[in-house]
Amino acid sequence: MECIVPCRVACFTLVVGVFGLASEVDAQTVADIAARGACSTAGLEGISRQLADSQTCMRPGQFVRFAPHPRISLSSSRVHPYLQASARDAIHRVADGGTNLTINSAFRTVADQYVLYHSGGCGLAATPGNSNHQSGRAVDVGSYSSVRSALEGAGCAWLGSRDPVHFDCPGSDLRSDAVLTFQRLWNANNPGDRIAEDGAYGPQTESRLGRTPASGFADDLCAPTCEAHCEGDTIVDAECGRGECGAFGATCADDSLGVRCVSVFCPAMGEADVCLDETQRAHCSDGALAEPTECAGGTTCAGEGECIMESMPGVDMGPAADAGIGPADDGSTRDASVGVDSGSLTGPGFDTATGGCSCRVDGPPNADGLWLLAAFALLAFRRRRLR
Numbered sequence: 001m002e003c004i005v006p007c008r009v010a011c012f013t014l015v016v017g018v019f020g021l022a023s024e025v026d027a028q029t030v031a032d033i034a035a036r037g038a039c040s041t042a043g044l045e046g047i048s049r050q051l052a053d054s055q056t057c058m059r060p061g062q063f064v065r066f067a068p069h070p071r072i073s074l075s076s077s078r079v080h081p082y083l084q085a086s087a088r089d090a091i092h093r094v095a096d097g098g099t100n101l102t103i104n105s106a107f108r109t110v111a112d113q114y115v116l117y118h119s120g121g122c123g124l125a126a127t128p129g130n131s132n133h134q135s136g137r138a139v140d141v142g143s144y145s146s147v148r149s150a151l152e153g154a155g156c157a158w159l160g161s162r163d164p165v166h167f168d169c170p171g172s173d174l175r176s177d178a179v180l181t182f183q184r185l186w187n188a189n190n191p192g193d194r195i196a197e198d199g200a201y202g203p204q205t206e207s208r209l210g211r212t213p214a215s216g217f218a219d220d221l222c223a224p225t226c227e228a229h230c231e232g233d234t235i236v237d238a239e240c241g242r243g244e245c246g247a248f249g250a251t252c253a254d255d256s257l258g259v260r261c262v263s264v265f266c267p268a269m270g271e272a273d274v275c276l277d278e279t280q281r282a283h284c285s286d287g288a289l290a291e292p293t294e295c296a297g298g299t300t301c302a303g304e305g306e307c308i309m310e311s312m313p314g315v316d317m318g319p320a321a322d323a324g325i326g327p328a329d330d331g332s333t334r335d336a337s338v339g340v341d342s343g344s345l346t347g348p349g350f351d352t353a354t355g356g357c358s359c360r361v362d363g364p365p366n367a368d369g370l371w372l373l374a375a376f377a378l379l380a381f382r383r384r385r386l387r
């Protein structure tokens, strides 16, 4: 175990160090992006995605994806394809009815809204936290005149000529949650400058939002979540951490026992004793390799992880010598490299000839087998989240 932890700490430190360096170089703030005066959220991708992810984490199920859909296209990769389910259902009814929709904007974070509001080039944009885009129930569409009647028919209200691309679809008022998400994220990253977590957009919140790094904060509001799975020999855990099973002589297994690293010496399931080489043996439990033990002097590991006496010159093993090996109980054939030759077999005849010793011998771990301990340690792999 001791040989694993320092390596992982070193890797962790290296990764954090690289990310930290990157964020220092990219020091643009949300206010800097707004000061360009362009009606665009380009450059805001980092904090915008972090806020959207944080709100999804804070309010699971509050928003649902409305794209991809064969008749819905997004005008930019910066469009968050999320709406309340009721709003999603409305625009899907329109699209399913044969109308192609181009969505220029749907859910917006308060950082998106800050930039649009303060850019000066966007015409009408509500103050951050006051737009129905923060509720995930508004959409801005392309070619609004050709899709207006279909959207209105699905329950989406046209805002009118002062903002003709904007439609408010069925849904509840969730605007304060978008503000609250920012307030919590700010406080998590600025414990010395906490602001009220009240979901209200006031001067305190606005000043912090302007000073927020456009690339996002170092810490997320909560850990990203993943469905644990294997990617080849790489294991990905529920916190989206990744580890290389293959680097420690293991493969990644995803079966009814879960996702885990399985030693190449072990069956993925069940109990087994195995030989690691000619002198070391270990116990396998559902793919996990226990601490290996060394066969005592004069014995070698053979068959199903047994330490047996080496052959003695001149002793006639007899035909019964074959009794000790062959196909294992599970029908698999043992690797020849860990087998033994016909002169060193255990079995009834051999036991009798040597005084009855078929010799299961437990010994201390061999220093040469430390990498196997590393493999053993890896089986309890639980990756720490990186940020």
Ligand SMILES: [Zn+2]
Residues within 6 Å of the ligand: 105, 133, 138, 139, 140, 165, 166, 167
């Ligand atoms: Zn709009």
